[in-house]
Amino acid sequence: MTKELFLEDSYLKTMTATILEIYPEAPGKWKLVLSETVFYPKGGGQPSDQGILFTEDWKGKIYQVLSQEGKILHYVEAATPPPSPGEKIQGELDWERRYLNMRLHSAGHIIDFALHLLKYELTPLKADHGKKATIWYQGVLNVDFRESLESKANTLVSEDLRFSTQFVSHDVLAKKALYIQPNLPTNKPLRMLTLETVGSVADGGTQVCKTKEVGHIRLLPIEVKDGTTLIRYSIE
Numbered sequence: 001m002t003k004e005l006f007l008e009d010s011y012l013k014t015m016t017a018t019i020l021e022i023y024p025e026a027p028g029k030w031k032l033v034l035s036e037t038v039f040y041p042k043g044g045g046q047p048s049d050q051g052i053l054f055t056e057d058w059k060g061k062i063y064q065v066l067s068q069e070g071k072i073l074h075y076v077e078a079a080t081p082p083p084s085p086g087e088k089i090q091g092e093l094d095w096e097r098r099y100l101n102m103r104l105h106s107a108g109h110i111i112d113f114a115l116h117l118l119k120y121e122l123t124p125l126k127a128d129h130g131k132k133a134t135i136w137y138q139g140v141l142n143v144d145f146r147e148s149l150e151s152k153a154n155t156l157v158s159e160d161l162r163f164s165t166q167f168v169s170h171d172v173l174a175k176k177a178l179y180i181q182p183n184l185p186t187n188k189p190l191r192m193l194t195l196e197t198v199g200s201v202a203d204g205g206t207q208v209c210k211t212k213e214v215g216h217i218r219l220l221p222i223e224v225k226d227g228t229t230l231i232r233y234s235i236e
């Protein structure tokens with residue numbers, strides 16, 4: 001019911017939307033459903049966006065955005081109750097926070113693409129692109145690959161390759177993607193992320209435009225646990 005503007009353009013920082021629903025959350029706190037949003041809800045390893053919602057005579061702080069039961073809920077803290085459903089409202093992202101999240105998220109994908117280029121056979125399980133950025137893989141390699149992977153990832157950064165996204169059917173994705181995550185819906189278009197000259201994967205998060213925006217990627221010592229490999233990383 002909410003148009004997800006961040007899926008089309010990760011660089012949109014503001015929007016004007018119509019309030020669709022309001023739920024009380026706690027004293028001074030409400031949950032708002034909007035007709036469209038630039039605010040990314042926590043998910044896919046990427047933290048929630050924050051920012052402000054405002055009208056001419058009202059202002060609220062968005063402290064988290066969650067996707068629950070098909071609705072994108074903007075959790076707002078304000079001195080007075082928000083305007084009513086049907087009214088227009090404006091939103092503005094905390095761009096510094098979002099841009100860091102975008103860079104961390106894209107860095108995780110660059111590492112994953114580098115792993116693929118080096119032909120290391122690990123299967124991605126999940127990822128956390130927050131403060132302690134980590135990618136979990138099924139499988140263990142019998143070589144110390146930290147240095148070669150870090151170097152390959154930073155080569156992709158220095159080549160300043162372009163990320164692009166498009167919506168495709170599950171069939172097209174299955175043909176084009178390097179791998180396909182289990183549990184992807186088969187009955188609706190899926191967003192495919194492509195790194196120029198490298199390959200494509202399914203992805204629903206926000207991404208930088210070109211790899212140089214990420215900056216230098218540093219890999220922490222690789223950890224192995226119960227048949228899984230943990231790759232922790234940071235960006236500078």
Ligand SMILES: [Zn+2]
Pocket residue numbers: 044105109203204205
């Ligand atoms: Zn992703």
